[in-house]
Amino acid sequence: MASSSGVIAPILRRTRCSSSLYKRASRSFQPAVQIRWTANTSATTEPRQPDSAGGVKGLKSSAKTIKYTTDSYPEIKRDSSFGGLKDEHVKYFKELLGAESAVIDGLSQDATEDLEPFNSDWMRKYRGHAKVVLKPKSTEQVSKILKYCNDNRLAVVPQGGNTGLVGGSVPVFDEIVINLQRMNNIRSFDEVSGVLVADAGVILEVADNFLAEKNHIFPLDLGAKGSCQIGGNVATNAGGLRLLRYGSLHGNVLGIEAVLPDGTVMNDLSKLRKNNTGYDLKQLFIGGEGTIGIITGISIFCPQRSQAQNVAYFGLESFEKVQQAFVEAKNQLSEILSAFELMDGRSQRLLSIVKESKLPIEGEHPFYCLIETSGSNTDHDGEKLEKFLEYVMEQEIVSDGVLAQDKTQINELWACREGVPETLSHWGGVYKYDLSIPIKELYTLVDDTREKLTKAGLVGDDDSYPVVDVVGYGHMGDSNLHLNIPTRRFDKAVEKELEPFVYEWVAKRNGSISAEHGLGIAKKDFIGYSRTETMIKLMKQIKDLYDPNGIMNPYKYI
Amino acid sequence: MASSSGVIAPILRRTRCSSSLYKRASRSFQPAVQIRWTANTSATTEPRQPDSAGGVKGLKSSAKTIKYTTDSYPEIKRDSSFGGLKDEHVKYFKELLGAESAVIDGLSQDATEDLEPFNSDWMRKYRGHAKVVLKPKSTEQVSKILKYCNDNRLAVVPQGGNTGLVGGSVPVFDEIVINLQRMNNIRSFDEVSGVLVADAGVILEVADNFLAEKNHIFPLDLGAKGSCQIGGNVATNAGGLRLLRYGSLHGNVLGIEAVLPDGTVMNDLSKLRKNNTGYDLKQLFIGGEGTIGIITGISIFCPQRSQAQNVAYFGLESFEKVQQAFVEAKNQLSEILSAFELMDGRSQRLLSIVKESKLPIEGEHPFYCLIETSGSNTDHDGEKLEKFLEYVMEQEIVSDGVLAQDKTQINELWACREGVPETLSHWGGVYKYDLSIPIKELYTLVDDTREKLTKAGLVGDDDSYPVVDVVGYGHMGDSNLHLNIPTRRFDKAVEKELEPFVYEWVAKRNGSISAEHGLGIAKKDFIGYSRTETMIKLMKQIKDLYDPNGIMNPYKYI
CATH class of the missing domain: 3.30.70.2740 (Alpha-Beta Plaits)
Structure with missing residues (x-):
């Protein structure tokens, strides 16, 4: 993860915009905001920092080696029903997957170095003892792997981009890692319906860039998009930045292809927005964290990409006023509102200290908000946003604020929100x-x-x-x-x-x-x-139903 | 159902708007459209006709009595594992539910007349032999009823507004009807988050009217809204008119309270948009058609109500052009597009014949479309829609069209789409x-x-x-x-x-x-x-898991 040691460039230019200017110049609150922060260079070799880090156990280690999860959690014992990995197993996998690099074999050869990225998470908080990593290229291969593992009671960990925050995508003991990175084809896209069908291992940003060329958008965005995979996004029901506008994956994912522990391929890869023919089983896999099967493909409804984007950043004096501003934004910006982010004054103060830079607005405010609108007409959206800002200034809901004038300023304002998690690890x-x-x-x-x-x-x-x-x-x-x-x-x-x-x-x-x-x-x-307790009991029934041997991502979830 | 026998008023006034007028007067295509059709009076005593009737079995009977489902489907045999209804059962239900009217008892007294509306569907296609209808007032009562029925192997049919189109909400044999109409309280609404919590028996239109007062909208709309209940909507995963804009119930329903066959109350009535703590079990109940439990309450995310509404109706020469118009509408109208409905020329011709009226545009076109926009600013939306219409006329994607000028005209244009199902039964x-x-x-x-x-x-x-x-x-x-x-x-x-x-x-x-x-x-x-087959097998596993005795809505679904 990006540590605090990198060099951060100070703010380059900044135009002051006082509260009074906003309040009185009712038609002219478009001060230029020009802040520029370089990214922490130490972060470039790692997955882009997700929106916020999670997990509560312990602190980040600055040591070279990461502590084994089995040391951090000594209370977790290896399930003795699982078989131990043998040479014959590795032989089977090598024969099945063919290419040498499709199997990283730490059992019959020394591959500790190669295994490390698959054994530990990017936050350096969790580290497993896996000896084998498999990289299947097809759903059929995943099916054969799982059937074999199930028959031989070999525990497995499904792994996408390994950008998770709760240790879900790395092994604890010697579970076999099944990494989806080689299943990275976009299978189809229908420009009329907006339905994308793709392998689980496609990287989120790759999918979104592909869609951008076709004037569509992936209905999910998060900080780790350059590394995370869409299969992992679905398996963890990722939320992120676009949920406010486009809703959750439970609504947008139209179909899933998944392999069950016994090798059964569940082909529910519908491209239809409406399909009322029986229980919607795919929903169990959305947020199922790889505990009942491995998602190998998804179909997802992708909306039209917005042409216009506007961002405003403002200060408020109480959380009561933050709520008022939110209600008013929903009311006035309604269909174009695409983000309403909250940062408290302390988070912005720390950001300012660590980045050695001034905030976009003067003075100290207990709360700051960032509003983003996305729509199809820049003028219309700008007019709505200005009218909204005028209103909240006049009503003294908002104390001070700025409106980005171009893409650079939009990024700079977003940096005040997105820079917070990194700042706090300083x-x-x-x-x-x-x-x-x-x-x-x-x-x-x-x-x-x-x-x-x-x-x-x-x-x-x-x-x-x-x-x-x-x-x-x-x-x-x-x-x-x-x-x-x-x-x-x-x-x-x-x-x-x-x-x-x-x-x-x-x-x-x-x-x-x-x-x-x-x-x-x-x-x-x-x-x-x-x-x-009732809900947990019902969930355990589902786990037992799909994975009676418990080989899928053990020691985690429920 | 509304038959064709009602008196239909002819078109009262109509302003002609030729194709050439549209094409050339690039900034002036707002001809007045004034058609007025009265509703078929015979329909008033029945549930409002849903958007379109479904089912394929047989034709509507015009006879006074409805054929028993057991006669239409002689191949369905009563499950002999179910117990027969006894006086002691009725006694238990009467004691539990208290009020006399809570139990309509065809067993110990003659109440056949009262049972009829619960035994048969509004399309007059399905009719059961139920002797008992229960109308619980609380989740606790539902729980006790189900536990008792499960213990005594008494089959049940959950029933909401009974406006379904596939015979799902009426009994086949002597299943006990559990009607939710008395559970009709709105439990809470949060104006900041837009989350509504309500009993399953609340009528959709009542919920939507309640929300309208608070400037919000129920994210579902369908023809039967005056009769159907939100619990039934969720149980059948109703689609309807707002799906294009607001997405499906799988995304909007945030929580469900349901009673399982053994009386267990599954309290998953979350009010949170994000909650990644285990399998999302409530999804199985969305579209589960009452086969694994009875939904007693829901919480749902309700968006801000749009201030502005615009409707256009136009004719096109091929389905290829319909697709082009759709892509262009998504592109140009994007966030304000709230409906894109298709009617073929034949459906509009029959409508015109049956209603003895002219269509809003001249000539005959192989296809007609209705576009609705909903947004927060009438001027902005109107401008976008006009620009879109200009474009599709200029590009000769659309041959002719009209734009509604007021609420009356909006309703009149919608009648060209919504009048089709009724017309066809003429x-x-x-x-x-x-x-x-x-x-x-x-x-x-x-x-x-x-x-x-x-x-x-x-x-x-x-x-x-x-x-x-x-x-x-x-x-x-x-x-x-x-x-x-x-x-x-x-x-x-x-x-x-x-x-x-x-x-x-x-x-x-x-x-x-x-x-x-x-x-x-x-x-x-x-x-x-x-x-x-794999999917059906997996679905049957779910049914067996939740309802091992098979008492929930038998003879249906999968």
């Missing part, structure tokens, strides 16, 4: 919670957590305190809060204050302890805070 | 198929079917031919075709030509034999045309 480690909370109380958790840690004497400005600050940001439009606690060092006392406090707080409000990141290993033990 | 009966077909071949089926029936000598203008015509219309935006064959009388030869021809045709193109109406009894035997 001091060492971050406790990160990805939560859904009923919108009215969304931010209360941040205040309550800060108060609790402060009372415990753990928060302060100098090095004697482990905690730097307690901040909140996220997808306001989806009631999705990222609670982050940047820390200077690992301190058991901090963890003790945080857990189970945060989970209990969320459970009391019927929130979700994992809004978009999934369960994986990180949250497996906490599902009870978001789901009733 | 001659006696209609064979109706609700299909999803890849968009490029969507209309080919209508031509192929017409050719086949014509070759067989069954289609003609006078009474010696059973078939009046073969027409197609539907939701172009969703690739959803309604293939309709209006007939003068029942003729075995027609059915023989149609089946399995239609199903095989659709299966060959990987279409769906039930796009939005579901399976019920009508299509139970035909699922194999849209689903593989």
